[in-house]
Amino acid sequence: MDSADSNPTQQPVLTPEAILERHEHMLRHINQQLAALTQVLAQHLPSVSPPSPPPSVSPQLSAPNPSAAAPPVPPAPASTEPPERSLPAPEPFSGEFDKCGGFLTQITLQFRQLRRTYETDGAKIAFMVQLLRGQALNWAQAVLRTAPEISYEDFLTKFKSVFERGTGAEVAAHRLLNLKQGRRSMADFSVEFWTLAEETGWGQSALISTLLNNVCDELKRELMMRDVPKTMSDVITLCVKIDEHLRARRGTGNYISQRPPGRMETTSGGGALSGSHASDSMEEGEQPMELGRSRLSPEERYRRWRAGVCFYCGRRGHIAMDCPARPKDSARQ
Secondary structure, three states: OOHHHHOHHHOOOOOHHHHHHHHHHHHHHHHHHHHHHHHHHHHHOOOOOOOOOOOOOOHHHHOOOOOOOOOOOOOOOOOOOOOOOOOOOOOOEOOOHHHHHHHHHHHHHHHHHOOOOOOOHHHHHHHHHHOEOHHHHHHHHHHHHHOOOOOHHHHHHHHHHHHOOOOOHHHHHHHHHOOOOOOOOHHHHHHHHHHHHHHHOOOHHHHHHHHHHHOOHHHHHHHHOOOOOOOHHHHHHHHHHHHHHHHHHHOOOOOOOOOOOOOOEEOOOOOEEOHHHHHHHHHHHHOOOEEOOEEOOHHHHHHHHHHOOOOOOOOOOOOHHHOOOOOHHHOOO
């Protein structure tokens, strides 16, 4: 080997023109090799053809066709149910028997108002337990500890068996029969009467008879001279109106006689009357029930009561205390 070729430092230095010429020569050689390789591939793979360009689309076909276009995806239908609106939270329940009915009523209204919120039994029980206090909460803890998967229906049944005492149709009927107006106003008395009447489930006739039997005696006497309406609502309305009129006439809210029961009343002849006879004597002393100057006999009073006429003048359309023929100074103040 020549010592000049083995030593790079002894090789001649190329000029820029020579370097460019050398690069051009190398590029021509590479192009020739690529052309030969392409020819060989074309001979061995005749079925392979270069991809054809996409067909040109005429302007008429380029316009979108509404009928051929895919239908748009419809949006999800909006819920037609109105939004739920919660009611005020019921008062907590501590186990009082007299408050059990009201507590359950408020709970039922909450569940009816928020159906989607309290759709499951677990949600209903959880809401109910959160409102329990004291012995009621202790009871609920014992039940859920024993039966954690209990249904709401069974939970409510157990709750009523423990705390809903003193209620029901039979208990309400007993209380209604023994309910008396006493010294209360008819408006106050009617509220309690209506409440028990709803629990009994009685018909109109039974309720009207019970009401007329339980009002105060003076209101009974006024009702004897009037036609009693056929419906319970109208009867109570009439009783309230008469009761308010009686109280206004006397100028006090308590018009019941203050005489103790059984007190003896002395007659003009020195005799004594008691009970209902004394009341009748006092009634006659307070209301003369005269026609002119003649005192009515018991038979005449009964006849006028059956006829529904005034005990004072014998005419219809008013009662004795409002009789226009009665002297003003004889009216009770």
